[in-house]
């Protein structure tokens with residue numbers, strides 16, 4: 001009997017330490033520092049590395065990685081339980097060395113990088129001495145990579161890259177970008193693209209704008225609109241074989257999606273706790289909000305949404321550990337990815353509403369969460385596309401019927417059952 005909803009005591013002790021550490025040492029950073037990715041910020045340099053050191057001493061650094069790459073090799077279930085805490089803080093993942101997109105980009109380099117690239121990019125990335133960027137989406141379309149036009153052409157022993165990318169997060173802070181470009185325009189759609197590692201300081205690489213989210217000030221934007229004009233990289237900066245761009249992308253996207261979901265559990269739990277505290281603190285018309293049935297409904301609905309989502313995330317994590325093959329869990333990951341923005345949005349919207357005007361103000365973080373829920377519904381593929389993937393995966397397990405009526409048509413089932421038990425029923429009737 002293997003179903004088990006308990007955490008082993010030794011790991012629970014680690015999680016308890018993380019919970020306290022994040023509350024006391026990491027969450028306050030969110031109020032005094034800018035971007036977690038801005039390694040040049042002197043205040044960040046002073047405050048973050050000592051905390052990273054403590055995490056390393058505790059054996060919790062880069063837990064998404066196996067021991068060969070300096071991680072604990074905990075697997076996805078333990079990582080999920082950890083991320084359910086780290087996601088509470090913008091700096092949580094960075095302090096624990098498991099932040100996106102560096103985690104996924106590191107996986108790509110670990111799989112496809114040359115020994116020199118691993119030395120030059122992967123090792124400092126894993127130590128958080130540098131950060132990276134994933135540059136795939138283009139201004140004319142992200143959900144459909146078949147419309148990508150950024151081109152890479154081999155010229156002697158160099159690839160020459162030309163084109164534009166959009167929403168390349170953290171390009172402004174990155175030391176290298178992983179770029180997807182068309183290498184064979186005449187190949188079938190999913191064999192046209194290849195992946196490259198491009199150092200940030202390569203001539204011809206220009207950040208046109210740093211695009212912000214929601215109400216972010218212009219200078220705060222971190223999503224690079226990047227132009228590549230005659231950008232030259234050595235031949236060996238191709239990751240994987242030519243035309244293998246999608247295969248390489250899957251190396252990072254499967255893990256990336258579920259890790260976002262694990263952190264989202266942390267965020268929605270945080271809003272839920274705030275909602276409950278408020279309901280038990282605020283009076284209106286002579287009674288606590290917590291005593292109003294429509295507020296109780298918000299609390300009950302949020303609890304159900306969070307617990308369902310959390311279990312879906314944990315079971316998917318368990319399946320990844322079990323099968324060690326993202327193809328097997330494709331549908332599960334899409335289910336998690338599609339559920340995530342709805343749960344996130346609904347819980348934050350309810351928490352905001354229960355806080356009244358204060359909830360909408362910039363003195364609480366609910367409106368940021370609402371905007372971020374759309375981030376989760378777009379980045380790594382829009383919800384609609386994941387629902388399509390999920391439905392396709394599910395339907396592989398079913399068959400249509402040639403009959404005019406469904407196999408579960410009641411008259412047919414009734415007739416079959418009567419035929420099956422005819423002799424027994426006749427006997428019963430006869431003996432009455």
Ligand SMILES: Cc1cc2nc3c(=O)[nH]c(=O)nc-3n(C[C@H](O)[C@H](O)[C@H](O)COP(=O)(O)OP(=O)(O)OC[C@H]3O[C@@H](n4cnc5c(N)ncnc54)[C@H](O)[C@@H]3O)c2cc1C
Nearest residue numbers: 134135136137141142143167168169375378379380382384
């Ligand atoms: C905060 C944030 C960070 C991001 N970071 C990165 C990054 O670091 N690197 C990177 O490369 N990209 C990044 N992206 C881009 C992201 O991957 C794209 O936004 C996403 O793939 C959707 O592409 P699009 O925005 O061009 O929307 P479009 O492709 O124009 O789609 C718009 C909408 O059309 C609908 N739609 C699309 N396809 C279908 C379909 N098949 N069926 C039904 N409806 C559909 C959906 O509602 C979708 O939201 C980021 C996005 C956000 C919001």
